[in-house]
Amino acid sequence: MSRGRLITLEGGEGAGKTTAIDAVVRCLEGHGRSVHRTREPGGTPAAEKIRGLLLDPATGALDPLTELLLMFAARRENVVGSIEPALAAGQDVVCDRFTEASHAYQGGGRGLGPAPVEALGGLVHPDLEPDLVLVLDVPVEVGLARIRKRGDAPDRFEGDRVDFLERVRRTYLERAAARPDRFVVIDASQAPDAVRGAVVRAVEKALLPGAEGAP
Ligand code: TMP
Numbered sequence: 001m002s003r004g005r006l007i008t009l010e011g012g013e014g015a016g017k018t019t020a021i022d023a024v025v026r027c028l029e030g031h032g033r034s035v036h037r038t039r040e041p042g043g044t045p046a047a048e049k050i051r052g053l054l055l056d057p058a059t060g061a062l063d064p065l066t067e068l069l070l071m072f073a074a075r076r077e078n079v080v081g082s083i084e085p086a087l088a089a090g091q092d093v094v095c096d097r098f099t100e101a102s103h104a105y106q107g108g109g110r111g112l113g114p115a116p117v118e119a120l121g122g123l124v125h126p127d128l129e130p131d132l133v134l135v136l137d138v139p140v141e142v143g144l145a146r147i148r149k150r151g152d153a154p155d156r157f158e159g160d161r162v163d164f165l166e167r168v169r170r171t172y173l174e175r176a177a178a179r180p181d182r183f184v185v186i187d188a189s190q191a192p193d194a195v196r197g198a199v200v201r202a203v204e205k206a207l208l209p210g211a212e213g214a215p
Pocket residue numbers: 039040041071096097098099100101102103105106157158
């Protein structure tokens with residue numbers, strides 16, 4: 001049995017990742033693939049508990065390295081407990097955020113830079129890299145306006161300052177520009193149908209050769 005592929009969805013706050021992930025899953029399943037869907041931080045019972053701590057505004061400010069270590073602690077649980085077993089069983093894994101989020105939020109946003117993220121990535125998932133990274137790009141103010149419209153209380157990151165979220169966005173775009181073989185940037189300020197279409201085209205082009213444009 002051939003190993004599955006890892007597809008990760010990234011983007012700033014209010015970028016519309018859920019809509020895009022639904023489209024990726026439907027596209028892969030429509031082409032006969034078995035799909036395992038997960039998210040980070042989270043994906044296993046222990047990692048979901050770490051997520052609760054990380055996202056709860058009551059946690060307050062964390063030392064940036066502590067925040068990064070918690071992200072990678074959750075990631076290790078998800079890699080070992082859910083992602084690797086699914087890939088080994090031939091399933092494609094669609095993950096709502098992965099290590100690129102640590103580069104963008106902790107490396108760029110919190111100012112840690114790429115070195116600690118790369119070091120921890122080498123320790124936590126030495127042989128695992130996404131086959132495709134979809135970055136849903138939206139101006140910070142547009143994303144924040146969407147969150148306000150949803151009316152949910154902001155989590156610890158959504159409530160962060162605009163300049164932090166601008167650094168997150170810039171880091172995603174810089175890293176995507178440096179790796180055009182693995183990254184596709186999607187304009188997520190478009191209408192949902194247009195975003196879904198762009199996502200499906202990107203998945204078909206990268207992972208389903210011959211399927212492009214098929215119904
Ligand atoms: P979300 O996936 O529901 O958007 O929430 C997860 C939040 O955690 C989001 O604000 C981004 C943040 N995050 C990091 O800061 N670093 C990471 O490595 C990951 C996976 C998420």
